[in-house]
Amino acid sequence: MTAFRLGLTGGIGMGKSTTAAMFAAAGVPVWDADATVHRLYAPGGAAALALAAALPQAIAADGAVDREALRRLIAADPSVLDRLNAIVHPLVAADRAAFVASAQADIVLLDIPLLYETGAQAMCDAVAVVSAPPEVQRARVLARGSMTEAMLETILDRQMPDAEKRARADYVIPTTTLEVAQGAVKDVLADIRRRIAADA
Numbered sequence: 001m002t003a004f005r006l007g008l009t010g011g012i013g014m015g016k017s018t019t020a021a022m023f024a025a026a027g028v029p030v031w032d033a034d035a036t037v038h039r040l041y042a043p044g045g046a047a048a049l050a051l052a053a054a055l056p057q058a059i060a061a062d063g064a065v066d067r068e069a070l071r072r073l074i075a076a077d078p079s080v081l082d083r084l085n086a087i088v089h090p091l092v093a094a095d096r097a098a099f100v101a102s103a104q105a106d107i108v109l110l111d112i113p114l115l116y117e118t119g120a121q122a123m124c125d126a127v128a129v130v131s132a133p134p135e136v137q138r139a140r141v142l143a144r145g146s147m148t149e150a151m152l153e154t155i156l157d158r159q160m161p162d163a164e165k166r167a168r169a170d171y172v173i174p175t176t177t178l179e180v181a182q183g184a185v186k187d188v189l190a191d192i193r194r195r196i197a198a199d200a
């Protein structure tokens with residue numbers, strides 16, 4: 001039987017990585033969209049090889065995709081983003097499908113930062129959204145020290161508002177404290193296993 005695909009998403013700093021690690025610790029295999037893109041962009045990676053032919057200006061000397069060059073190319077010509085997506089999205093989808101097909105588990109977690117923004121809910125049997133109050137989110141992101149308020153605003157403008165994500169989600173995992181999030185992870189897994197049993 002194929003595994004139940006639980007999507008996990010949430011705005012920047014909401015605690016998605018921390019929560020994904022809790023699912024992993026509970027024995028749930030985790031597929032990480034960002035890590036997958038990283039691998040595909042590395043020297044010899046499938047996206048790096050495909051882009052070397054289609055967008056050679058986006059490839060660094062070592063053969064990896066140069067993200068900074070990509071950003072400049074997209075800024076200069078927005079149609080580059082469509083060409084990039086046409087190459088990268090099918091590779092990411094194939095990687096995800098292979099992961100789900102080979103998983104030896106009743107539930108797998110698909111960790112996808114821009115899940116709703118990219119329509120990836122269509123690939124999920126349910127979606128869980130990590131959420132904390134906006135002031136907690138801001139404080140967490142700014143505490144990392146690598147981002148200014150202005151940079152955070154730009155990123156937040158590109159993401160679906162938290163309230164909208166929560167309204168669409170099957171499950172909301174509050175990340176106010178580690179204990180609260182841990183309890184919610186346990187409840188979500190129990191609820192999905194009830195659903196799987198009821199459908200069997």
Ligand code: ADP
Nearest residue numbers: 012013014015016017018140175176177178181
């Ligand atoms: P994201 O992957 O959503 O950007 P992270 O998981 O990296 O977020 O968490 C952002 C920050 O919030 C980190 O400093 C992390 O320690 C903290 N954090 C995450 N989840 C919780 C939680 N449930 N309770 C308290 N702090 C949390």
